[in-house]
Amino acid sequence: MEKKHLILITNDDGIYALGILKLKEALQDLGEVFVVAPLVEKSAVGHAITLSDPLRVIEVERDGNFFGYAVNGTPADCVKLGGRCILPRKPDIVVSGINQGPNTATNIIYSGTVSAAAEGTIMGIPSIAVSIASFTKPEFDFAAKFTRELAEKVLQKGLPEGTLLNVNVPAVAEDKIKGVVVTKQGKGRYEEAFDKRIDPNNRVYYWLTGKRMILDNGNDIDDLVVMQNKVSITPIHYDLTNYKFIQELKKWDIRLK
Amino acid sequence: MEKKHLILITNDDGIYALGILKLKEALQDLGEVFVVAPLVEKSAVGHAITLSDPLRVIEVERDGNFFGYAVNGTPADCVKLGGRCILPRKPDIVVSGINQGPNTATNIIYSGTVSAAAEGTIMGIPSIAVSIASFTKPEFDFAAKFTRELAEKVLQKGLPEGTLLNVNVPAVAEDKIKGVVVTKQGKGRYEEAFDKRIDPNNRVYYWLTGKRMILDNGNDIDDLVVMQNKVSITPIHYDLTNYKFIQELKKWDIRLK
Numbered sequence: 001m002e003k004k005h006l007i008l009i010t011n012d013d014g015i016y017a018l019g020i021l022k023l024k025e026a027l028q029d030l031g032e033v034f035v036v037a038p039l040v041e042k043s044a045v046g047h048a049i050t051l052s053d054p055l056r057v058i059e060v061e062r063d064g065n066f067f068g069y070a071v072n073g074t075p076a077d078c079v080k081l082g083g084r085c086i087l088p089r090k091p092d093i094v095v096s097g098i099n100q101g102p103n104t105a106t107n108i109i110y111s112g113t114v115s116a117a118a119e120g121t122i123m124g125i126p127s128i129a130v131s132i133a134s135f136t137k138p139e140f141d142f143a144a145k146f147t148r149e150l151a152e153k154v155l156q157k158g159l160p161e162g163t164l165l166n167v168n169v170p171a172v173a174e175d176k177i178k179g180v181v182v183t184k185q186g187k188g189r190y191e192e193a194f195d196k197r198i199d200p201n202n203r204v205y206y207w208l209t210g211k212r213m214i215l216d217n218g219n220d221i222d223d224l225v226v227m228q229n230k231v232s233i234t235p236i237h238y239d240l241t242n243y244k245f246i247q248e249l250k251k252w253d254i255r256l257k
Numbered sequence: 258m259e260k261k262h263l264i265l266i267t268n269d270d271g272i273y274a275l276g277i278l279k280l281k282e283a284l285q286d287l288g289e290v291f292v293v294a295p296l297v298e299k300s301a302v303g304h305a306i307t308l309s310d311p312l313r314v315i316e317v318e319r320d321g322n323f324f325g326y327a328v329n330g331t332p333a334d335c336v337k338l339g340g341r342c343i344l345p346r347k348p349d350i351v352v353s354g355i356n357q358g359p360n361t362a363t364n365i366i367y368s369g370t371v372s373a374a375a376e377g378t379i380m381g382i383p384s385i386a387v388s389i390a391s392f393t394k395p396e397f398d399f400a401a402k403f404t405r406e407l408a409e410k411v412l413q414k415g416l417p418e419g420t421l422l423n424v425n426v427p428a429v430a431e432d433k434i435k436g437v438v439v440t441k442q443g444k445g446r447y448e449e450a451f452d453k454r455i456d457p458n459n460r461v462y463y464w465l466t467g468k469r470m471i472l473d474n475g476n477d478i479d480d481l482v483v484m485q486n487k488v489s490i491t492p493i494h495y496d497l498t499n500y501k502f503i504q505e506l507k508k509w510d511i512r513l514k
Contacts, residue, residue, distance in 0.1 A: 041309075043308060043309075044305060044306045044307075044308045045302075045303070045305045046302070046303035046304030046305045046306070046333075046372065047303030047304060047366045047367055048301060048302045048303045048305045048367070049301045049303070049367055049465065050301075050465065051300060051301045051465060052298075052300075054454075054456075054462035054463060054464060055451075055462065055463040055464075055465070056460070056461070056462050056463070057461070057463075076303075076367075077465070080449055080451075080465065081451060081463060081465075084449060084450070084451055085451050085453070085463065106379060106495065108497065109304045109372075109375065109495055109497075110304055110305070110306055110333075115303065115366075118366065122363060122446055146513075149511070150511060153509060153511065157509065159502075160499065160501075160502050160505075162444070163499045163502055165506075174513075177513060179512075179513070180511050180512060180513060182503055182506045182507045184496075184498045184500070184503070185496055185497050185498045187419070187496075189379055192337055192341060193341070194312075194337075194338060194341055194342050196342070197311075199311075203313070204313070204314070205311035205312065205313050206311060206312040206313070206314075206338060206342065207311060207312075208306065208307065208308060208312070208334070208337065208338075231513075233506065233511065234498060235498065235499040235502040235503060235506055236497045236498065236499060237497060237498075237499040237502075238363065238366055238497065239441075239442055240365065240366075240442055240493045240494060240495065240497075241441045241442045241491060241492065241493065241494075242417065242420045242492040242493060242494040243441070244417075245416075245417050245420055245492040245494075246439055246441070246492060248417075249422075249439045249490065249492055250439045252410060252414065254406070254407060254410065254437050254490065255436075255437060256403075256431075256434060256436065256437060256488075
């Protein structure tokens, strides 16, 4: 008999989110699925890891059945701890999501969902991050089904060293989805503003707010593709070197005095 | 009279750290320096930002004199809030550091120091992250002096859009420093292990630990250069697209069913 695939799933919306329930259901027939996810929501934590506090693990039920392991840490913590201490061996794939809200363009650097998949790739495990491009109207069923197909392909083919797939699915019903595009990360970002308020004790505080800005054009940019009701798949890696600028920088001739 | 440069400095070791004091002193004569830094240490927070909690700002003294603004948030929060609400206008440069401990290779994705500089570049401000390659024997004086020279060059020449300089200085006295090298980000990472313990209430908890692994060779890799007692300067950007893999991924021919 063929050895069963071992699948680690996590997210940043927390272990009780709907997206991770749908993801677990969809991947169930691909292998043995372990859920290791933050106990509470950890959105916008970026690639934070927990060094100063002890991590704890609790077993969590949903609908009366064992569902998975909750960790008092970040999505990256969950992948590290899951892969090294909770699962019986290193998983064959890490799938992070399904996140409510898009993870595209510049904003992926703030994303706990994408960072969990990055942690998987750092551990040498093929990894996928999946998000739905809406905070308010999640249509998880198509996204879950699509993720299952893609995960099956990744299990067959693998991924290059250090590279993950960042998937963004439009928030529409399946019959409205117009295709699948391999994309580049866009340059779009939030134009932030702070909402300055006074609390009941007369002290100032600030809320971070912002407007999404689109700064690209073209048919292969992650956030634009999703706006066209197509699924975006971006191959992401963590070699951050700006190779083009290296020659120029050498000409600066920076020396010790 | 020439307009004075406006300089925003921050860190992830917290506003009371020695490194940020040395940095402020060193940059003082380049322009008007504003310190906006986390109230408490925020190491390994990656590119976390604070969305769910209000941010507060307090004025902090050191040695009886006004030193800067402390924020109950992450290094990225400090740059956003500093640049938009605290400084009189957008700063001309962001300098993050001087961090105690190296920020090289894969580990830069966990770094609050580097993420603060990344936040500066996202806001369109030339930015530098500076770290000393030792947790225990900081020799801040040379690093501070070197940063001043580099910051002056960056103020003159600018940096390409979306690109920051990640600087790592060996933890040795100035006369032991052997040169300055423009480098690439290495592939080195931590091989993690978790230290499993039982607390006095008989409950299990875990500490994240790990050993640094060097996975490169060559004369232009950030962590190797620092080990040769040279200053490493890596140009870093946040276009995470793995362009090389795009053609291959298109051949996967992923379709809707």
